Structure formats: C-alpha cells, structure tokens
Amino acid sequence: MSVRIGQRVIQLPTLAGLLIAWVLLFGELSVNTVVSGLLVGLLVMLVFPLPPLDSGFRIHPRATLFFLVRFVVDMAQATVRVLATAFSFGRIPHSSVIAVPLRTQSDLLFTLTAVCVSVIPGSVIVEVRSATHTLFVHVLGAGAEDVEQARADVLRLEERVVRAFGSRGEIERLASTGGTS
Secondary structure, three states, rough: OOOEOOEEEEEEHHHHHHHHHHHHHOOOHHHHHHHHHHHHHHHHHOOOOHHHHHHHHOOOOOHHHHHHHHHHHHHHHHHHHHHHHHHOOOOOOOOOEEEEEEOOOOHHHHHHHHHHHHHHEEEEEEEEEEEOOEEEEEOOOOOOHHHHHHHHHHHHHHHHHHHHHHHHHHHHHHHHHHOOO
C-alpha cells in the first residue's frame, strides 16, 4: 500500500514503522507524539526515498495463533528440562553444538527463527551463516543420541515461523523441501 505525493511514493507500512519507532523513542502515546512522528516520517520518506520494499512478511492468523501457543508450550517444556538439569546433582549434563541448515531463503524468516531458538531456555545460537542459512545451536542436555531430535525441533520451529509469517512462495518452498503439512 502506498500513496503518491508528486514524484515520490510514500509506503504506508514503512511510514507506520517509522511512526511506531518515534512513539517508542519518546515513550508516550499522545496526539503530539503521533502527529510529530507522522510529520517526521513523511519528511524522512520524501527527502530519502527508497525503492518499493517487499519484506515477504505476511501474517496468517490461524498459523500465527498455532505458532504462539506452541511457542509458549515449547518454552514451558524447555524451562522444566533446564530446571531438571540444574537440580540433577552429581550428574554432568551433556550438551551439543548442532548445525541446522534452514530451508527458508527469506532473511527475515531466518532471523525470526534464530531469535525464537535463542529465547527458548537451554538453547543458544553460537554462530549464524547467513550465506547458507545455517544456524549453529548449543543445546543443553543433548547428548550424541539426542542431536537429531534437537535438529528436528529447530526445523519444526522454522516450519511454524514460515507458516505463520511467510509468503506463499516461502510456504510452498517449505513444503517442497520436506516440511510437514
């Protein structure tokens, strides 16, 4: 969605993003903050025009709800596992660093998946290779026998992210590369 002002094109989603950043910067939601944010956003977009951007970000309501519910469940289960590991006295926990090549080609979905993996207790991103869309994840409590399960968990998380926020092309690519339906 965009509006043309003379020779310039104002992209409404970009303007909304600038407005949100402005309101967050000032920390108060008031008429003055919103109006000044709109004016500054318009000025920035008119002085520094950008080519049309398509982030590939879409919101699919049902898939997003499923993603959010499952994400909360994953976090709760991971928290219980980390607590059990922390209080298992006398036992040294196993851990592994696993390489997980993601199937998405979208940098936005790749980043969103990495962020989701990193906030789940017991997993930490130790390296990211954006050229190959590969995450290297340190997984607490994953011995040699648990590596494939941990990799499958990351891929299932990626699938939920793509189905919730991906474009039609990304969802089709996921299905063609072995995503479950």
